[in-house]
Amino acid sequence: MFRNDDGTRMTNNTIDQAVYGELEEATGADFVAELVATFLDEAPGMIADLHDAATQQDDDRLRRAAHSIKSNANVFGAAALAEIARRIELDGLDADSLKILDTEYARTSAALKAKLDG
Amino acid sequence: MANDGGRLLIVDDNKVNRLLLSRNVELLGHRASVAENGRIAMEMLATEPFDLLLLDIEMPEMDGFEVLEALKAEPALRDLPVIVTSSVEGLDNIVRCIELGAEDYLPKPVNKVLLKARVSSGLEKKRLRDEQKELLRRFATSEVAQDLEESGFAIGGQRVYASVLFCDIRGFTALSEDQSPEAVIEVLNVYYALSFEAISSNGGIVTLMIGDGLMAVFGAPQAVENPAQSAVSAAQNLMEMMSDFSRERVANGEAGIRLGAGIATGEVVAGYAGTDQRATYTCIGTTVNLAARLETHTKTADCEILIDEETRAGLSDDVSVRPMGQVSFKGFSAPVDISSINPADE
Numbered sequence: 115m116f117r118n119d120d121g122t123r124m125t126n127n128t129i130d131q132a133v134y135g136e137l138e139e140a141t142g143a144d145f146v147a148e149l150v151a152t153f154l155d156e157a158p159g160m161i162a163d164l165h166d167a168a169t170q171q172d173d174d175r176l177r178r179a180a181h182s183i184k185s186n187a188n189v190f191g192a193a194a195l196a197e198i199a200r201r202i203e204l205d206g207l208d209a210d211s212l213k214i215l216d217t218e219y220a221r222t223s224a225a226l227k228a229k230l231d232g
Numbered sequence: 233m234a235n236d237g238g239r240l241l242i243v244d245d246n247k248v249n250r251l252l253l254s255r256n257v258e259l260l261g262h263r264a265s266v267a268e269n270g271r272i273a274m275e276m277l278a279t280e281p282f283d284l285l286l287l288d289i290e291m292p293e294m295d296g297f298e299v300l301e302a303l304k305a306e307p308a309l310r311d312l313p314v315i316v317t318s319s320v321e322g323l324d325n326i327v328r329c330i331e332l333g334a335e336d337y338l339p340k341p342v343n344k345v346l347l348k349a350r351v352s353s354g355l356e357k358k359r360l361r362d363e364q365k366e367l368l369r370r371f372a373t374s375e376v377a378q379d380l381e382e383s384g385f386a387i388g389g390q391r392v393y394a395s396v397l398f399c400d401i402r403g404f405t406a407l408s409e410d411q412s413p414e415a416v417i418e419v420l421n422v423y424y425a426l427s428f429e430a431i432s433s434n435g436g437i438v439t440l441m442i443g444d445g446l447m448a449v450f451g452a453p454q455a456v457e458n459p460a461q462s463a464v465s466a467a468q469n470l471m472e473m474m475s476d477f478s479r480e481r482v483a484n485g486e487a488g489i490r491l492g493a494g495i496a497t498g499e500v501v502a503g504y505a506g507t508d509q510r511a512t513y514t515c516i517g518t519t520v521n522l523a524a525r526l527e528t529h530t531k532t533a534d535c536e537i538l539i540d541e542e543t544r545a546g547l548s549d550d551v552s553v554r555p556m557g558q559v560s561f562k563g564f565s566a567p568v569d570i571s572s573i574n575p576a577d578e
Binding site: 133137140141142145148149152153156178181182184185186188189200203204 | 259
């Protein structure tokens, strides 16, 4: 579904330009940069929380962590990350959902960092 | 827009969401404060005034549903408009928010145009409700307004132990014939302003105003510790303030003004009387009649404050009371023990 070999294309697929551009237009590019930095700060904690909840088989905490990731991913137009988080929130885990989420987060954070840098 | 901006409280456990909502709200010209969960929000609401709440549902410690329930249970916060902003899944959750009293629901990420419309409409509702409360307070005193807010409106009364104060301006008819209507209204306005001040600062409420006569109740709708003492203190405060006003008038060559007051204490029936369309908070019973008779009798007895025996029994020792014997009043089968009190208690 996603290609990992082409940096530019990855960015385009990972972040919905229309959503991201609208956010910049509505709140200002400087503010969005600050917001992205906050997300990159906070997200590893949320993902660690999700893994922890999975290990502990704490369904409620798992659902809440997935909910937070979904909510933030939607802010930046990170549709694929939002979708896998949403599936975890609604249906719980299946065999490889954590792995998919980790991969999607890696793509999303790389794409967001690329936006911050240039 | 900046001038009529509202004070908004954003409640969200997620930092990115808090930042983004604050930014959006500030760009709309409002002031934004933030709380990380429901418990912190409730603490902030208890100490600071807010016009609108933007509330997330999924939160640790105290979630949005619990916040909505807590707001409903708190009379001072019951009317605070709440807009739920959440990416919570499922229609039933949204329905539950609305049923719990949320004004509206905005899915996250929040659309800027929708947010603007909902916030404006929420603030407008808040403004109208505040205006309504203000009107209610103007016409019904804050105690009655509070009673209405807490218990709702129902025609009917309940028996309470209270003191009733009647008061009027001595020789008001003659006074009003000698002066221009404007000057008479001016005197009445001063008299009412001082009366409300004296009565409400002693825990009473004014239930009736007719011309220069007024009736006040101490002990209903909210109980006071010692109704008799409160009513007597109110009468004395009022007399003192009126005599200052009267001295000023005399110094200006105008007629002086004297008051008469009667106070009786006992069981009264207090409540809303009238129809569903138009009703008033009032008290009835023999205690009310006796207070009115005592006030009339101040002219005959040539004293300023007359009280019944039950009121006297409730007073603290440092109030000097002069027994005036027994008087037979119209409508009362047995003679009544009455006492007079100095207007100023030195």
